[in-house]
Amino acid sequence: MAVINGDDLKSYCLDVARRAKAASGELARVTGAQKEQWLRRSAELLLERSLALTEANHQDIKAAPDFGLSDAQIDRLRLTPERIDAVAHALGEVAALPEPIGQVISSSIRPNGLEVQKVRVPLGVIFFIYESRPNVTADAAALCVKSGNAVILRGGKEAAHSSAAIAQIMAEAASEAGLPADAIQLVATADREAVGHFLNLPEYIDVAIPRGGEGLIRRVAREAKMPVIKHFAGNCHVYLDASADLEMAARIVVNAKTQRMGVCNAAESLVVHQAAAGTLLPVVAAALRAKGVELRACPRAKTHLPDAADATEADFAAEYLGPILSIKVVDSLDEAIEHVNRYGSKHTDAIVTRDLGAARAFAARVDSSAVMINASTRFNDGGEFGLGAEIGISTDKFHARGPCGMNELTSYKYVCYGAGQIRE
Secondary structure, three states: OEOOOHHHHHHHHHHHHHHHHHHHHHHOOOOHHHHHHHHHHHHHHHHHOHHHHHHHHHHHHHHHHHHOOOHHHHHHHOOOHHHHHHHHHHHHHHHHOOOOOOOEEEEEEOOOOOEEEEEEEEOOEEEEEEOOOOHHHHHHHHHHHHOOOEEEEEOOHHHHHHHHHHHHHHHHHHHHHOOOHHHEEEOOEOOHHHHHHHHOOOOOOOEEEEEOOHHHHHHHHHHOOOOEOOOOOOOEEEEEOOOOOHHHHHHHHHHHHHOOOOOOOOEEEEEEEHHHHHHHHHHHHHHHHHOOOEEEEOHHHHOOOOOOEEOOHHHHHOOOOOOEEEEEEEOOHHHHHHHHHHHOOOOEEEEEOOOHHHHHHHHHHOOOOEEEEOOOHHHOOOOOOOOOOOOOEEOOOOOOOEEOOOHHHEEEEEEEEOOOOOOO
C-alpha cells in the first residue's frame, strides 16, 4: 500500500469520495444485464487467475506473524483454490439474483386515481471498512454495485496483496461490461487517518459499514458523520432445553463452536437446562474437548464437569473467536432467555428442543438478529440465507438487521403516477 501523508492524504480521500459520488450517479444508467455480465466475468477471471491470487495471498500469509495475527485470524486470511472457487461461486449467485433497483415494493391507487408506488433505490456511496478476509473484497463489491451503489473499499493491511489482486480483476471486468471505472475503488493506503477523513465526508458518502474487531467498529460509530451499519461483537449462544435430543445437541454445539472458530456467528456460550444437564453435559463436553475446546463452567455446571475451569462474569460476555466456551446451567427457559439477553450481543442464538412451545417462546423473546431452532448458529450468513453473499451481519434495528445482502443496501422512494390531478 502507498504511503500518503498530511494534506496529500486528505486530498486523496476527498478525490476518491468525489469520484465515487460521480460513479454512483452513472450507475443509475447501468442495466441489470450489464451488472450480471460484470459479475459473471469477474467470477471467470478469478478462476482463470487462481494461481496469481494464491501467490498474492502467500505474501499476506508470510507477513501475518509480523502483524500479530492468531491462528484463527490467519485462517480467515488464507485463500486456497477451494476458497477462490467459493468466491467465484458466490459472485455467480449474486449475478443470478433478481435486479433490485427499480423494484416496486408496493403500489396502491388512491380514490382520486393517483397511483402511488414505493420503489427500491440505491443508498448511493458506501464506505466499507474491513479487516483480514480477502474474500470479503469480492462479496462487498458484488453486493454494493449490483444494488446500484458505488463502493469505497478500505481493507486491512494484513490482506493488502490479496485484496488488491481481487479488486483489480473486478475493475477489469467492470470496464469490459461498461460500468463506471470509479464504482469500485480500493483505498491505496493503510494509514488509519484515512478512515477518519472518509468518515468526515457525509456530502459524498451515504453510509459507512465497518466489519472487523470491536475496536474498529466502535471507532467508526463514534467518528462517522453519516449513518453506520454495524455489529460490535458476536457472543452467540446455544441453549439446550430440557427436552433436547442428546445426539442432536452434541452435533449442533460442536458445529456451532468448532466448524470455524474465528467468525462472528460461532458459538461462544452454552446454556443448559438443569433437568437435562446431567445427561447432556458430559457427552457434549467430551465432544468439545475432542476438538480442543477449553470449557469454563459455572458452579452448577462444574458438578457435572469437575475438570472445567471456573467461569467468570467476563467469560459469559466474551467473544473468544477461539477454542474457549463458557457454560451456564439454568433452572428454566425463562432464566435461559434472561441469560442470553443479558450477556449476548444480539447476533445469533440457538435453541435445541423437542418442545414447540419452548422454541416459539425462545424465538419471540430472544432479542437477536437471528434465532436458530434446532440448527447451528453458523447458518446466520448471507449465502446460507439465500442472499448470495453479505457485506456484514448487522445487530442494529435501523435500517438493516441480520445478514446484509442487496436489499439491505437499498432504500426506497415514492413515485406517483397521475393524469393531471391537483390537490383541492
